[in-house]
Amino acid sequence: MKYEHITEGRFIDRPNRFIAHVEINGQVETVHVKNTGRCRELLVPGTQVFLEKSSNPARKTAYDLICVNKKGRGLINMDSQIPNKAALEWVKAGHLFPEKVQVTPEKTYGNSRFDLYVCSEKRKAFIEVKGVTLESDNIARFPDAPTERGVKHLKELIHCMQEGYEAYLLLVIQMKGVDRFEPNWETHREFGETLQEAKKAGVHILAYDCLVEPDRMEIQDPVPVCLASDWK
Template sequence: MHYDNIISGTFLRRPKRFLAIVLIGGQEEEVHVKNTGRCKELLRPGVRVYLQQHDDPKRKTKYSLIGVRKENLLINMDSQAPNKAVGEWLRQGGIYPYIEEIKAEKKYGNSRFDFFIRGGNLMEETRDAFVEVKGVTLEEDGTAWFPDAPTERGVKHMEELISCMEEGYEAYIIFVIQMKGVHCFRPNDRTHRAFGDTLRKAAGAGVHVLAVDCLISEDTMEIDEEVPVILN
């Protein structure tokens, strides 16, 4: 996936959840933050951030914050980017080499999963699968963690994926690590133990738990390699 019109700036502060003040060309500008998480370890005063400039006069802000540099890591923090990247990855054979059908935002039970796919190998019977995607921006000492804030919605998704398995579907949760350079992924029990417990329960029920890292540039993000998942 690719962004147009990327510029850089210096982060100053985040007065509201979706609003930041960034120094761009010597002038303070209000920018839209495309991430619902806390991101306190990323958005520190003085860090270099990357913004997409918009030409839509109807927008309240002229810029969207989509990336940040954390020491030697370049991190995409656009909450919409993981779904777009996974959509591309699935069509390229990320899970099934042969894709017969792919639908985004597919309803199941009381949830709406990010993707429904039907596919397999050319010589095998096709399989139906629900796929849930979670973006990961929290990194500590080479380990990626999720979530960075309590997520009851995430717990519900895990329970629904277990139900999918019980009804004969395949089920996947894919943690998209929006950076390159981590060596493993772990559930963040310190922040939300219930999510970690439910993730472990889902894995025990047969839900496929995957973590993938990404190749990141200032204006692109592409899924690259699987990263080991450590649940205990």
């Protein structure tokens, strides 16, 4: 997944979930933040950030903040829309299933809507995609804030399994170099417990890291998933 018209800046502050102030070429700009999560460990004053300039002159904000150079970690893509697009490209390119598949984004099933629906002569599968930007001590964690929506998605994937479909949770870790993925037990224990239930029910829990550059992000290598709440 590639971006266009990338600009470097320095993060100043974030007045609310949707905007930030960034110094770009000596000028303070109000920019759109493409992630409504907390991201407190990423958006630190003085941090180098990368932005995409909009081609729409009518927009209130001329830039989207998409990437952060985290101290001691390197580049982390924090665009919450990009994991789904990267996953769509990745699955279509044949990285998940051995046979040729048809991939449909935003597929409705019953009262649910999943990020991807995959079908072939061999399978019918739903895939829910979650972008992961939270990292500490080389461990990636999700979520960075309580997510009832995330719990709902896991329960819906379990229901799909019961209806005879394959079900996948694809955790797209928007950085390189992590040792493993864990649920963020401290922030939302219910999500971790539901993730354990989904695994036991047969839902495939997959985590992959990404090659991240200022103007692109590409899903790359598998990352171990640890669901034990008492793992040491």
